[in-house]
Amino acid sequence: MENNRNYMVAIVLSVLVLIAWQFFYISPKLEAERQAAQQEQALSPTGTQPGAQGTSQGDIPAATPGTAAQNGQAIPGGQTAAPAASRDEAVAGSARVVIDTPALTGSINLTGARIDDLRLKEYHEAVDPESPIITLLSPVGTGRGYFAEVGYVSGSADQAVPGPGTQWTVEGNATLTPDQPVILSWDNGSGLTFTRTIAVDPNFLFTFNDSVRNDSGTAVDLANYGRVTRFFKPVTAGIYVLHEGLIGVAGENGLQEIDYDDVEDDQVIAPGPATGGWLGITDKYWATAVIPQPGTRFEPRFSYFSDGQARYQSDFKADAVSVAPGTSAETTTYIFAGAKEVPVIDGYGEQLNILNFDRMIDWGWFYFITKPMFWLLDFFFRLVGNFGVSILITTVVIKLFFFPLANKSYASMANMKKVQPKMAELKEKFGDDRMALQQAMMELYKKEKINPVAGCWPVLLQIPVFFALYKVIYITIEMRHAPFFGWIQDLSAPDPTSLFNLFGLLPYDVPSFLMIGVWPLIMGITMFLQMRMNPTPPDPTQAMIFTWMPVVFTFMLATFPAGLVIYWAWNNTLSIIQQGVIMKRQGVKIELWGNLRDVFSRKKQAS
Numbered sequence: 001m002e003n004n005r006n007y008m009v010a011i012v013l014s015v016l017v018l019i020a021w022q023f024f025y026i027s028p029k030l031e032a033e034r035q036a037a038q039q040e041q042a043l044s045p046t047g048t049q050p051g052a053q054g055t056s057q058g059d060i061p062a063a064t065p066g067t068a069a070q071n072g073q074a075i076p077g078g079q080t081a082a083p084a085a086s087r088d089e090a091v092a093g094s095a096r097v098v099i100d101t102p103a104l105t106g107s108i109n110l111t112g113a114r115i116d117d118l119r120l121k122e123y124h125e126a127v128d129p130e131s132p133i134i135t136l137l138s139p140v141g142t143g144r145g146y147f148a149e150v151g152y153v154s155g156s157a158d159q160a161v162p163g164p165g166t167q168w169t170v171e172g173n174a175t176l177t178p179d180q181p182v183i184l185s186w187d188n189g190s191g192l193t194f195t196r197t198i199a200v201d202p203n204f205l206f207t208f209n210d211s212v213r214n215d216s217g218t219a220v221d222l223a224n225y226g227r228v229t230r231f232f233k234p235v236t237a238g239i240y241v242l243h244e245g246l247i248g249v250a251g252e253n254g255l256q257e258i259d260y261d262d263v264e265d266d267q268v269i270a271p272g273p274a275t276g277g278w279l280g281i282t283d284k285y286w287a288t289a290v291i292p293q294p295g296t297r298f299e300p301r302f303s304y305f306s307d308g309q310a311r312y313q314s315d316f317k318a319d320a321v322s323v324a325p326g327t328s329a330e331t332t333t334y335i336f337a338g339a340k341e342v343p344v345i346d347g348y349g350e351q352l353n354i355l356n357f358d359r360m361i362d363w364g365w366f367y368f369i370t371k372p373m374f375w376l377l378d379f380f381f382r383l384v385g386n387f388g389v390s391i392l393i394t395t396v397v398i399k400l401f402f403f404p405l406a407n408k409s410y411a412s413m414a415n416m417k418k419v420q421p422k423m424a425e426l427k428e429k430f431g432d433d434r435m436a437l438q439q440a441m442m443e444l445y446k447k448e449k450i451n452p453v454a455g456c457w458p459v460l461l462q463i464p465v466f467f468a469l470y471k472v473i474y475i476t477i478e479m480r481h482a483p484f485f486g487w488i489q490d491l492s493a494p495d496p497t498s499l500f501n502l503f504g505l506l507p508y509d510v511p512s513f514l515m516i517g518v519w520p521l522i523m524g525i526t527m528f529l530q531m532r533m534n535p536t537p538p539d540p541t542q543a544m545i546f547t548w549m550p551v552v553f554t555f556m557l558a559t560f561p562a563g564l565v566i567y568w569a570w571n572n573t574l575s576i577i578q579q580g581v582i583m584k585r586q587g588v589k590i591e592l593w594g595n596l597r598d599v600f601s602r603k604k605q606a607s
Contacts, residue, residue: 075153075225075315076164077305090139091117097182098175102202103338108176109139109147112164113184113196115206116140116147118337120286127481127489136286136337143309145231146281148288148335150208152194155221155320160188168196178202191216204338205348211330214323221322224331226290227315228280233260236283242362242475246314248279248289249356250300257362258302263312269302276355279314280336285477287360291334292316294353336360339477342374362475369468374476381478387491388484391469391563395570398465399578406575411582418586419448466568473563484566488519491563495519516558519565524554526572533579533590 096107099118106118118137125131138144152161162168168184176182181199188194197209214220236244246258251274258269275297280289292298298316305311323329334352338344340361349357363370376397380390399406422444430437473479479492487497495517497503500510503518528550557565583590 075227075301075317076151077229077303077311077313087135087138087142087144090141093141094139097170097184097198099200100175100177101200102178103204104200105133106137108182108198110168110170110184112149112151112166113162113168113198113208114147114149114164115335115337116145120339123285123339123477124481134286134339137288140231143232145309145311146229146288148206148226148228148290148337150210150224150226150290150333150335152210152212153223153225153317155223159190159192159216159220161192161222162186162194162196176200192220203341203344204336206335206337208333208335209330210333211328212323213328214325217325219322219324221320222329223318223320224333225315225317226279226292226333226335227313228288228290229311229313230281231309231311233310233312234283236260241364241471242284244283245281246279246302246312247282247287247360248300248302248314249277249359250274250279251276251355253300255356255359256300256302260304260312263302263304264306267304267306271300273297273299278336278354278357278360279316280360281312281314282340282360282362284475285340285480286338287336287340289336289360290314290316291336291352291354291357292318293332294355296331341477342378364471366464366468366471369464370471373465373468374472374478377472378478386484387479387482388488388563388566391491391567392570395567395574399571399574403578406578407582411586415448415586419444466564469567470560470564473561479561479563482563484562488562488566491566492561494559495562495565516554517562519562519569520554520558523557523565523569523572524550526569526576527553530572530576530579533576533583 091107095110096117097110099106099108099115103121104118105121106115108114109116116137116139118135120134120136123134125134137146137148140147149164151163151166153163154161166186168186171183171185173180173182176198178201181197184196184198186194186196191214193213193215195211195213197211199207199209201207210224212222234244243257243259245260246256246263248256250256250271253271253274256269256271256279263269276294277298277300278289278291279300279302280287282289296318298318300316301314303313303315305313318331321329321331334354336348342361345360346358348354358371359367373394376394377387377390380393381387384390384393423441426437426440426444430440473492481489482491483489484491488495494515496515497517498510498514499516499521500514531546531550557568580590
């Protein structure tokens, strides 16, 4: 039957896509996450940091006031730091301003006014709320150095300006809170006085308001810079659907996504001067970025330094401003450091007019599908308070949206079954004359108003929705550690149960490829029932594919996030109901019960 053949083509293509997805996406992801867990365990925040002894070897020397790092129009690329036995020791080794907000805890190093100690109060390393909170930024001397910094470069060799080695002085309050900014000052001893006011909001945005007073008697050209520097290469998933590495938006140059390997090869990537944008380093769920004052022109740069301990840097240098004698100049720079929460990121972009700041979240090429998908899920989450339930409701909405097309497809499939006797007569009449048979069948389709390819649509429509939902569940931090009910405590992770140890009743672990949990089994059963709604294909090969496909999908989707498997199982259930109603309305026999009876009767006869 022509419709069966088209339907089979659609299903086989879907299987091929999913198999490729499994091998090129899921397997590398699981392996990368396993390695990351081992590495993080070895690099305990309070323990000895491997590699710390090599931190200062070959690094670009610390830029002390008056050196070429600031006065030669060059942005600093690193800083020598004494090795520390632990992260806590490195933090305690310098004077600091305490950071205390509802979302953040840490401190600002008064050497360079650098944010290099930051942890996220609301996010833990594991589902267990007693597990350690996420550490985002750390001092250089730990071997896991990762920081954000704002400074100046000067065109005058005899005028020192603030940079990595500057020792700022706190004026008054020494604790930074959303209600209480801190004020720092520094005098270069040659007529320039710098004042820096640092503020923080309740989430993840720092505001650096810098003012310089020129009492030197001569005009001074100053350009401010911002940089995010990472002194290690983190373990990444290494897959094409998720970018982790250097990132930014540089005006008309657009979004820049640069992998660690790419910047290692090129050493320096400079998109060219831009007006509007931001630069930083992103992980799957976290990011750190420097944001020039909106509307200002700057030179963006992404760099890799291989001398000493490897380090990666995203930075910008704004156009120089001439400060006349007896006058002052002000500039504002923003630093984002925290979790990539969708409403927070979108809010900053709108509030501060930051160009394409929402692209910090990797919505992918099809963001016009994935982002609306998130909005829909988030909308229902805010109503019901559970992302799993939100997935169920969203599936119903998607079903309703595609109902006219799906209804037409299922109706066409039902009509195809009604004309099977006529098709059999045509085959008998024309025999081996395939040309005449095809023409006669097309006339029959036209007369009965049947679209022979309509049966493909119910399957094909699931593919873009499936990928969009996968992307949302995988990349958005809102899905991280989001519970459903019962044993599903993280919708972004696979179902943790397994049929092969009786779902945890037997006291042993099973290999990852045998982790076939409850929800994958439910999905497989619903897929099996959906396929049995149609007659068994007469071709033995097609029949075998129809029989084994639910089993293959069960094993494959067992490694997918539980949220996606729940969607697939629920979508199958709705499809069964919808197809059954349409078939009954069209007066077509529902093959499900007969097919099930045949399956079990064959098994009984075989035994």
